[in-house]
Each structure stands twice: as C-alpha cells, then as structure tokens.
Amino acid sequence: MQRLRNKATLITGGTSGIGLATARRFLEEGARVAITGTNKGRLEEARKTLGDNVLIIDADAGSVAAQDDIARQLGAAFGKLDAVFVNAGIVDLRPLADWSEAAFDRSVAIDLKGPYFLVKALVPLLSNPASIILSGSVNAHMGMAGTHVYSLAKAGMISLARTLSGELIGRGIRANVISPGPIDTPLNDKLGLGPAETKARAKAVVGMVPAGRFGTAEEIANAVVFLASDECRFMVGSEMLIDGGMSIM
Known part of the structure; x- marks a missing residue:
C-alpha cells in the first residue's frame, strides 16, 4: 500500500541524513517530492539518488526571503502541498562562554526563525487535510552542557507544533513534531571533532x-511517513520522541 500516493510533499534539508532517507521513503510511498538544500554538490548527488522527478530547490534554511521563494516554486510545480517535513537545521555545540551574538543569531535563524517563516509562506498552499511535521530533538528535554542554543530552538519547535495546530486545525492542517535522539547521520561529522x-x-x-x-x-x-499519512489524522499538536529511551534516564 502506498500511504502517500499522489500527495505533494516538501522535505527541507533533504540532501543527506534523515532528510534524504525520508525523501526515499516518501517516493516509495507514492508521493510527489520536493527537497531543499544549500550545498550544490549534495543537491546534485541527491538528484542522482532520488531521480529527475524530484523537485530540487537551492534554498538557505535561515533566510526569510528564501522561504517565500520555496513557496513560489512549489506553487508553480505542484499547485498545492499535502505534507511538509521541516527538517533542515544545524547543531552548533559550545560552552556558554564561547557563544557570540553572530553564532546565536545563525543557529536561531536556521533552526527556528527560518522554519517559522517557511510555514507562514506555505500555509496558502496547504490542502485540507494537510500535515506539518516539525523537527525537534530529545535535547529540548534534557540539560546537556553545550546544547544551549540548539535546545532552546528545538523547544521552540515543539511549542510551535501546538500553537500552529491551535490556529490551523480548523482548516484541516495538523502540526506535529518528531524529536529524535542520537541518530547516525553525516551531521555527526560536522561537529569539528577529531577522530579520537x-x-x-x-x-x-x-x-x-x-x-x-x-x-x-x-x-x-x-x-x-506515518505523520504525513492519513493514518494519524487524529494526532494534532503532539510530539513523537524517538530516542532509544534516552529521555527517560
């Protein structure tokens, strides 16, 4: 059974890791898929991996203007949107004393501000029913040192799922958040650490x-896939923690 058959979908940060894996699964489930990214090399690799039927959008996740352009391109290509997975983000971990205003602004722009304005830009395209899936993190529930800005941005995404649902459910638009624990993705290689x-x-x-x-x-x-499908139409403003039990410790 193709649970997303003919659904028009968007996955931000779809060129690697969770985003790329989700794009593959959406295609397997029969969806029409668009992805975003900023690295031209990875965008081209994603095109080769996913095929020419996928809409590839070069867009900075932290730019408000870029979010409006994403909506414009989706409107021209699909005319509507049935599900969006707001997945693009960065993980900048450092002690409190090492944070600058510029670093703070960059993290918040990519992990919270950009996603907020993307949703705002996409609402006119969203079908009835439609699903918004936001990317949270187990870190929003923990007090791990060095995760200050990342955790506060992800906590904001968890809150946003509730407030968006409260405002948009009357239009048949439900918002939920998925909060992974530690996942084996290329993101782990971008923390600036040596092999040891x-x-x-x-x-x-x-x-x-x-x-x-x-x-x-x-x-x-x-x-x-479950959150994007019609199987969970009664799931509204909720968080799905997938962390191997990390949050219960």
Missing part, C-alpha cells in the same frame, strides 16, 4: 541510551 574525540563522544552518547546504540535515519523516516 568523535569516537569518545559516540561512546559517551551511547552510554546514555538504554537501547545501547545510535538510531538510524531510516527509523526516523518511517515515523515521518
């Missing part, structure tokens, strides 16, 4: 997960 530090960090993180391992991008993608 990366190995030590991975061991420490796994030690906090009762399931005893990192999750996979495919496991998150399967959950996003």
